[in-house]
Amino acid sequence: MSRLSQFARALSRQKALLAFIAILVLYGAYVYWRSLQDYVSTDDAYVGAHVVSIAAQVAGPAAQVFVHDNRPVRAHQRLFEIDPHPYQIAVLAARALVAQRHALLVNAEAISGRTQRMAARHFLSSQASETAQATVKADRAALAAAQAALARAKLNLSYCLVRAPTNGYLSNMRLRPGAYIQAGTPLFALIASREYWVTANFKETSLGHMVVGDRAHVHIDMYPGHMFRGKVVGISGGSGTAFSLLPPENATGNWVKVTQRVPVRVLILDPNPHWPLRIGTSADVTVFFRTHRRH
Template sequence: MKLHFSKQNVLIWGSIGVGVVLFAYFIMNYFDHHPSTEDAYVQANTTNIAAQVTGPVANVSVSDHQLVEKNQLLFTIDPLPFQIAVNKATATLANQHAALVLAEQNAERILRLVKIGQQSKAAGDQAQSQLDSAQAELEAAEAQLAQAKLDLQHTEIRAPNRGIVTQFLLRPGNNVVANNTLFVLVEQHDFWVDANFKETQIAHVKPGQSVKIVLDMFPKHTFYGTVDAVSSASGAVFSLLPPENASGNWVKVTQRFPVKIIIKNSDPAYPLRAGATATVTINAASSPNSKT
């Protein structure tokens, strides 16, 4: 049986073929320049909160998951032992000051007698040594008082930045040890997304390119951001158990590279939370620092 193709049919099918090829090309080009991943998570700066002195908790001024402002009082440690230390150091400083005055008067008298030959040079040296010692003891007392005042000040623990208090379990009467982490403050002024892209997706990704971000918790809201940096090493490089490639059973695995994306349009109606999952799409066709 013979097939008959009219010129019109050839043109139609040829046009369809060209259209399919062009469509496939544009689709591939689009995804090549608009890499997307669901392996992405919101991040924020966190601060471990610790007391700088040891003692029992006297008062608690915040609760878990509370928003606090910078320098807001979080809790206090019983200040009585530290106030006693300040009082004692103040008294010691007064005594050392009096001892210095006495040493100065004695040295002045002895050195004057040495000049006129009524005291030996050894007596003059001893008087000068006592004066130097009194001066050193006064400076030590001043340092002790300054440290006591600083310790007393440290009985008030304040927020270093604006943020959300998390893992807060302190109660009055709990004993805290200096420099031991007590809870965490999640800062609220800077958020970013760490997105893990396959190595086959980042050929055209550069800092400054625009990004669309959709969080799983707010699927109908779009956040916007910019690429801040592309990691120079894959996640496997920092793994505790890096892949072993020396064996004969090696299988090639596509690596993922973290891309840091700064979120630009945070909205109080859609509060960002560290650890939230996200879907990000980078417009790798955009110019660096583009706003679109």
């Protein structure tokens, strides 16, 4: 009887152990399932930043180039200068025209004053007085136009020196002194370093709980040992294929359902000059959902 009791107790302990193990496995599976509900990840992500196309607003040969390709620049730093001499001459000519128009106006006003006094004494006709006043108005308009031309000439002269609109890095910069520059023609790019983001293409099935403001972790392939903090700042209103040049046409007999991907912009909150970012490079992104939406 004692052997039967010992066997029963041993069997009971085994059952209890198996039950405990089963509970642990179920709990682990539950924790893993809940963790999958708390975040989503994708490796279909790429670094982006604002890219400014640098172009001159006036034409002429490049007199000086102050920067080099792939170098950092600061806002308002000199980039290059177009030969200013033709524009300096234009300013001098505009100033001479203003002086001429001003002298003509002063003379017309003096003549108009004398004409009005003589017309009041009936030494001249009223028509002569009206003609003199009209001349004054025309000379005032001519002076205003000359002043506008001077302002334009000064503005064009200021455009000869081109400065960086923001902090950043130069790219595709091949401009050299002596090269002729056409107004409005893009010359090179300035990648703004003030703000970087990652465009992460998540599966549509992963977006049910994602909203703007969710925090994120970003790992750039260039720096596998470093993690950047991020925040969701935008979720596209359509999938990537919806805005392609030739969007897919599903109204066919051989249509096959394919899970689409939706671009999500994740702002990098802690860019670091020790880990410089490069646009177009690959990244892994994990977005964590907010606690109050887990249930």
